[in-house]
Amino acid sequence: xxxxxxxxxNRLSRVHRHLRKWARRTGTTCxxxxxxxxxxxxxxxxxxxxxAVVWAFERTRNDTSALEDAWLAQVTDAVCAALQxxxxxxxxxxxxxxKDRQSGDGQYHRLEHRHCTKVVTEQGLRFEVNLSDxxxxxxxxxxxPTRALVRAQAAGLAVxxxxxxxxxxxxxxxxxxxxxxxxxxxxxxxxxxxxxxxALNGYAAHADHALVRADCLEFLDGLARRTPRYDxxxxxxxxxxxxxxxxxxxxxxxxxxxxxTQCHAVLRPGGVxxxxxxxxxxxxxSVGVPPFAITDISESSIPxxxxxxxxxxxxxxxxxx
Numbered sequence: 248x249x250x251x252x253x254x255x256x257n258r259l260s261r262v263h264r265h266l267r268k269w270a271r272r273t274g275t276t277c278x279x280x281x282x283x284x285x286x287x288x289x290x291x292x293x294x295x296x297x298x299a300v301v302w303a304f305e306r307t308r309n310d311t312s313a314l315e316d317a318w319l320a321q322v323t324d325a326v327c328a329a330l331q332x333x334x335x336x337x338x339x340x341x342x343x344x345x346k347d348r349q350s351g352d353g354q355y356h357r358l359e360h361r362h363c364t365k366v367v368t369e370q371g372l373r374f375e376v377n378l379s380d381x382x383x384x385x386x387x388x389x390x391x392p393t394r395a396l397v398r399a400q401a402a403g404l405a406v407x408x409x410x411x412x413x414x415x416x417x418x419x420x421x422x423x424x425x426x427x428x429x430x431x432x433x434x435x436x437x438x439x440x441x442x443x444x445x446a447l448n449g450y451a452a453h454a455d456h457a458l459v460r461a462d463c464l465e466f467l468d469g470l471a472r473r474t475p476r477y478d479x480x481x482x483x484x485x486x487x488x489x490x491x492x493x494x495x496x497x498x499x500x501x502x503x504x505x506x507x508t509q510c511h512a513v514l515r516p517g518g519v520x521x522x523x524x525x526x527x528x529x530x531x532x533s534v535g536v537p538p539f540a541i542t543d544i545s546e547s548s549i550p551x552x553x554x555x556x557x558x559x560x561x562x563x564x565x566x567x568x
Contacts, residue, residue: 252325255281255288259329263294266552277367277376278552279388280330291342292326293388296367298378299326302342338363338378366447370395372418373447375440385413385440389558390483391550393521397481398423400519404478407431407513409463414441416481417456418448427455429477431466464497467509475515482510486526499526504535507564511537514566523548523561531562539564 248256262280270278276296283289289304301322309315319339326337363379369391376384397406397416401423408416411430414437420428432438438458450456459466463484470476484506489496499506503524510520520539531541541564548561 248324248328249321251287252321255285255290255322256325256329258284259292259326263330266294269551274371275369275391277369277386277388278550280552282553282555284554288322290322293384294330295376295378295384296365297332298336298338298365299330299332300338300340300378300384301326302340302382304342340382342382369415370398372415372422374413374415374418374444375447386415387412387483389525389549389553390415390523393481393523393548393561394419396548397479397521401425401479405429405476405515407477407480409467409480409482409510410484411441411481412437412483414438414444414458416483417441418444418450420479420481421445421450421456422448425479429457429459431459431461431463433460433462435460464502464506464509467506467513471509471512475513475518477513478515478518480510480514480518480520482506482520483523486524499524500529504532507539508535508537511539511566516566516568518566520564520566521561522564523559525559529560538567540567541565 259280266278266280270276277294279291279293281290281292283291283304289306291302293300303319303322306318309318323334323337323339326332327334361379362377364375364377366373367376367386369386374386376386378384394416398419401420403424403426405427406417406420406425406429408414408420408428408430411417411432414430417428417430430438430441432441438460442452442458484499485497487496487498507520507522514520541562544563545560546556549556549558
């Protein structure tokens, strides 16, 4: 193996040995091993309980398709050697810069139809991941600490999970003893996936735990004219969306004051909103945001296996009245 790829393999092997001990202690079988740690290897590598997902970003020296293919082949060999995996358990994907994903359905669009799925665990909770078919797997690993916060605080609360994706925050809330949960997403595919995740953790369908297919802004607008009903809201919207099922486009930079105002209206006094985004360069608006007591919890919300401490921003917002 070329020395540059041996360096990559050595780093992956070393980090994996370290994180396996932590993973066993915490009941977690999926975690991040590598994120652009070596300048010439712009990759992200995540471990999913005996499989690896590798996202390859643009590499400037690969100015021909032949060089690109050779690079990706050597990356795959290095990952296989480092993690002692057969090639069929390494799932290689191309990842485009965020600026190139400002159309369509972003990271959620389908790449393949292989349906290579497995069940992983996170602090004892079980989740279905799809390793092959989408840019993302169905579980955002960087939100592990925030899911733990929701789980620890949910007992007896009415919880609303917006832009819920595959329902991992809802699973955390129900595990923590939430009295009611409302899980809202525009995608029928992801709501079905959320239902499977809930079932994996022993939570059957129930009148007090609703899965709602809706545009989140329209859903919130419909609730805003009623008595506030939620104690805890999770808001992790996409950076951008112009889904055909929406009446218009959505941009978190542009539209978050409206979203936060809508969430404020449906929270009971003393209720908590966790708002997170991975939009690069995002700035919380100085005007148009309702009177929350706001704490930036970004640093504590990023897990220890993520060396990129800017992977997302996260705030805890409390409605005082």
